Amino acid sequence: MPPAVPHASPPPATARSLLALPLQLLALGGFWGAGALAARALRLPLPGGVVGMLLLLGALRLGLVRAGWLERGADWLFRHMLLFFIPAAVGAIQYPELLGGEGARALAVVAVSTVLVMAVTGATVEWLARRREEAP
Amino acid sequence: MIAAAWIAVTAALYAAARALHRRFPRPWLTPLLVVPGALAAVLLAARVPYPGYMRGGRLLVDLLGPATVAFALPLHRHAGLLRRHAAELCAGILAGCAVAVGSSFLLARALGLGRPLALSLAPRSITTPFAMQVAGDLGGVPALAAVFVILTAVVGLVVGQLLLRWLPLRSAVARGALFGMGAHAAGTAQAMELGRVEGAVAGVVMIVAGLGVLVATPLLRLAL
Numbered sequence: 001m002p003p004a005v006p007h008a009s010p011p012p013a014t015a016r017s018l019l020a021l022p023l024q025l026l027a028l029g030g031f032w033g034a035g036a037l038a039a040r041a042l043r044l045p046l047p048g049g050v051v052g053m054l055l056l057l058g059a060l061r062l063g064l065v066r067a068g069w070l071e072r073g074a075d076w077l078f079r080h081m082l083l084f085f086i087p088a089a090v091g092a093i094q095y096p097e098l099l100g101g102e103g104a105r106a107l108a109v110v111a112v113s114t115v116l117v118m119a120v121t122g123a124t125v126e127w128l129a130r131r132r133e134e135a136p
Numbered sequence: 137m138i139a140a141a142w143i144a145v146t147a148a149l150y151a152a153a154r155a156l157h158r159r160f161p162r163p164w165l166t167p168l169l170v171v172p173g174a175l176a177a178v179l180l181a182a183r184v185p186y187p188g189y190m191r192g193g194r195l196l197v198d199l200l201g202p203a204t205v206a207f208a209l210p211l212h213r214h215a216g217l218l219r220r221h222a223a224e225l226c227a228g229i230l231a232g233c234a235v236a237v238g239s240s241f242l243l244a245r246a247l248g249l250g251r252p253l254a255l256s257l258a259p260r261s262i263t264t265p266f267a268m269q270v271a272g273d274l275g276g277v278p279a280l281a282a283v284f285v286i287l288t289a290v291v292g293l294v295v296g297q298l299l300l301r302w303l304p305l306r307s308a309v310a311r312g313a314l315f316g317m318g319a320h321a322a323g324t325a326q327a328m329e330l331g332r333v334e335g336a337v338a339g340v341v342m343i344v345a346g347l348g349v350l351v352a353t354p355l356l357r358l359a360l
Contacts, residue, residue: 028205029201031208032202046347047265049201049204050347056205057208060212061215073206077203078203081200081321082167083146084199085286085322086167086175086193087146087190087196088264091283092172092286093176093179093180105244105249106284107291108247110287113243114288116235117235117239118317121235121317121318123303123305124224125221125310130307132224
């Protein structure tokens with residue numbers, strides 16, 4: 001949030017605004033750590049990130065945390081989420097056998113099944129949404 | 137030191153691929169296809185083993201944790217919209233999960249793939265940590281499941297963008313659900329580019345689908 005003092009746009013890059021992104025990322029990382037600890041302590045079959053998300057959602061709903069405090073960090077993570085998948089995708093080089101016939105068939109399964117899943121999901125939601133719109 | 141260098145190389149290639157994809161928005165130019173391809177070529181040419189690369193890469197993967205946490209913000213902001221569309225989304229997720237698990241397993245068996253491979257393919261539409269757990273519980277191979285999840289992400293980004301052109305999906309909720317269900321977190325990242333509502337819906341769908349398949353695992357063990 002910008003300070004309450006009126007200023008000409010764009011606002012100057014203050015030390016505070018430069019620090020906002022790393023601090024917000026650190027705070028989101030803290031919720032992740034807390035989620036991982038809670039999941040282990042309670043033996044939940046859930047990843048730490050999901051438990052951390054539920055903790056943060058609870059804190060937001062209860063008004064303990066304001067969305068504006070974490071907005072920039074969240075937007076940055078969403079914008080670059082594909083980057084975080086790249087190292088895992090490179091991991092395919094560990095399975096050279098997937099370049100053979102079995103791999104080609106597995107790829108065919110993934111491709112056909114993904115088309116079906118996306119089309120069915122999109123069509124189901126769209127159809128129900130339209131029906132509701134048209135209902136009086 | 138070398139770990140930091142691999143992060144830098146990955147980030148630089150990603151930045152270049154992202155700029156390229158913005159300039160030429162072709163589905164197959166997605167950074168998730170272009171950058172791992174380029175990196176795989178570099179690693180193989182330089183004879184760098186994957187674990188060597190992952191000493192740095194690990195840190196990038198770890199950012200998926202905070203990214204998952206961050207979904208609390210769009211969930212909170214769009215809580216009203218999500219509640220309004222809860223019925224559609226539940227129906228879409230249920231249909232999507234059934235088609236994802238069923239078609240993956242049956243197609244794999246029909247193409248003559250072995251049972252462990254088919255069971256590793258079954259949870260490929262849900263996000264990695266859930267998919268690895270489900271695959272293990274079903275009798276598949278968790279590491280292979282992780283590979284198939286990533287493969288699904290790459291295919292899903294391409295397929296999703298093509299389907300958006302062909303299917304007359306007017307509602308943002310349907311477009312978001314398509315990406316969240318079909319390509320989990322990578323699909324959600326793509327949905328975020330379409331709009332805030334699409335992104336929020338995709339995030340919810342991804343998480344609920346993951347939880348749903350996880351909870352349904354005992355039933356799947358009987359059925360598959």
